Amino acid sequence: MTTCRDLSPLLADRAAGDLTAAGAARLEEHLAGCPACRAEAAADEAVLSLARLPPPSDRERSVLAGLADSLRLARAAAARRRGWAGRAAAGLAVAAAAAAFLMAPAFTRRAPLLTPEEAAAARAAPAVAGGRPADHWAAPDPDELWEAAGALLADEVPAPAERAVSSDPTRLAAVSAADAWFDTDTDTDTARE
Amino acid sequence: MSDDEHGRPRLRVVAGGGAREAAREEAALLGAWLVGDDDAFGELVRRHEPLVLSLVRRYARSPEDARDLAQRTFLRAFESARRALTRGGAAGGASGAVPFRRWLVRVAVNLGKNHRRDEGRSFRSAEALAAGAPAEAGGPSAVERLEREQAAARMRRAVLGLPRRQREVLTLRLDGELPFAEIAAALGVTENAAKVSFHLAVKRLRAELAPRAWEGA
Numbered sequence: 001m002t003t004c005r006d007l008s009p010l011l012a013d014r015a016a017g018d019l020t021a022a023g024a025a026r027l028e029e030h031l032a033g034c035p036a037c038r039a040e041a042a043a044d045e046a047v048l049s050l051a052r053l054p055p056p057s058d059r060e061r062s063v064l065a066g067l068a069d070s071l072r073l074a075r076a077a078a079a080r081r082r083g084w085a086g087r088a089a090a091g092l093a094v095a096a097a098a099a100a101f102l103m104a105p106a107f108t109r110r111a112p113l114l115t116p117e118e119a120a121a122a123r124a125a126p127a128v129a130g131g132r133p134a135d136h137w138a139a140p141d142p143d144e145l146w147e148a149a150g151a152l153l154a155d156e157v158p159a160p161a162e163r164a165v166s167s168d169p170t171r172l173a174a175v176s177a178a179d180a181w182f183d184t185d186t187d188t189d190t191a192r193e
Numbered sequence: 194m195s196d197d198e199h200g201r202p203r204l205r206v207v208a209g210g211g212a213r214e215a216a217r218e219e220a221a222l223l224g225a226w227l228v229g230d231d232d233a234f235g236e237l238v239r240r241h242e243p244l245v246l247s248l249v250r251r252y253a254r255s256p257e258d259a260r261d262l263a264q265r266t267f268l269r270a271f272e273s274a275r276r277a278l279t280r281g282g283a284a285g286g287a288s289g290a291v292p293f294r295r296w297l298v299r300v301a302v303n304l305g306k307n308h309r310r311d312e313g314r315s316f317r318s319a320e321a322l323a324a325g326a327p328a329e330a331g332g333p334s335a336v337e338r339l340e341r342e343q344a345a346a347r348m349r350r351a352v353l354g355l356p357r358r359q360r361e362v363l364t365l366r367l368d369g370e371l372p373f374a375e376i377a378a379a380l381g382v383t384e385n386a387a388k389v390s391f392h393l394a395v396k397r398l399r400a401e402l403a404p405r406a407w408e409g410a
Contacts, residue, residue, distance in 0.1 A: 012391075013388075016395075018373060047348065048398075050347075050348035055249060057258060060259070063256035066260070072235075183267050
């Protein structure tokens with residue numbers, strides 16, 4: 001014999017609007033003769049009816065109707081911002097490279113230029129001292145500077161997770177990583193469940 | 194697909210049936226959007242706009258707020274699609290398929306949650322929506338309508354106060370009218386777990402309503 005307890009999963013499915021045709025027929029037959037289960041079903045319906053949002057008002061409809069257009073504008077603005085950010089990054093990179101070129105001697109000195117005695121000797125013998133600076137600092141390598149600027153100029157440097165995705169041959173891993181990107185923020189109320 | 198005057202592929206969507214066909218169309222639309230086809234962008238927005246709007250409405254204080262949330266949802270999902278298709282390679286793959294709709298659902302849920310958290314205790318979306326709701330012609334009396342509106346506002350506040358998973362499942366089902374299989378995929382849980390969360394949410398909401406019924410007796 002079917003009891004109310006047996007049919008409680010069907011009641012839950014009914015509330016969720018996820019009842020199969022066979023389940024619905026079975027449940028309706030039971031509900032016809034069981035006031036307690038009818039009350040349960042009615043209580044579920046009542047609470048879900050209250051929890052539903054009201055239909056959109058006229059004003060809401062009119063505001064939301066412009067979504068596609070406002071999205072286009074937002075997308076164009078975002079592209080412009082990316083453009084400005086890119087140009088700003090390029091400018092900064094060039095400035096950094098130039099500064100590095102000019103400042104390199106100050107950081108690549110291996111020792112004080114000349115002691116007072118050496119300076120005096122140099123003044124006394126300019127032909128010998130003239131060769132010393134080349135021994136004390138090395139000019140920066142233009143190739144290294146160019147590479148450093150290139151790294152700064154790159155539009156976006158992939159995060160470690162994204163680099164892992166790029167090298168992963170499976171689509172599933174890539175999708176999982178993209179999903180993880182949506183969940184970067186923390187949620188404090190998960191623990192309440 | 195044909196080429197436009199700039200040599201870029203342009204997509205013409207033709208009617209087709211089945212989820213697989215829809216997925217193929219969506220992949221083609223994303224591919225076309227990626228190479229600059231504005232029509233493909235518009236078509237993707239048009240397809241998913243009703244779902245996204247229905248999901249973010251619950252968290253919005255005003256229609257403008259809902260539009261802003263929907264806009265941010267789309268921009269973020271498009272950005273993730275762009276990353277997956279251009280950088281991942283494997284994510285786009287030969288089929289070019291990315292779960293765009295699933296991402297939209299997930300972004301909408303997360304943005305709504307953050308929006309609610311940022312608004313804190315001053316959140317009044319339920320009242321704002323109730324105030325803007327059209328009155329039913331030939332419906333109950335003004336007093337009865339007011340009482341029902343107050344009960345509904347209370348219930349919608351209770352929905353926002355549900356534990357995260359229960360709230361997500363309930364709103365995806367009630368607002369988005371998504372099947373449980375899709376809810377489960379979007380949230381990364383099993384279909385059975387999604388159903389259990391829905392059931393727990395209903396039980397909890399009923400418990401919220403019960404004391405009020407007793408007070409009114």
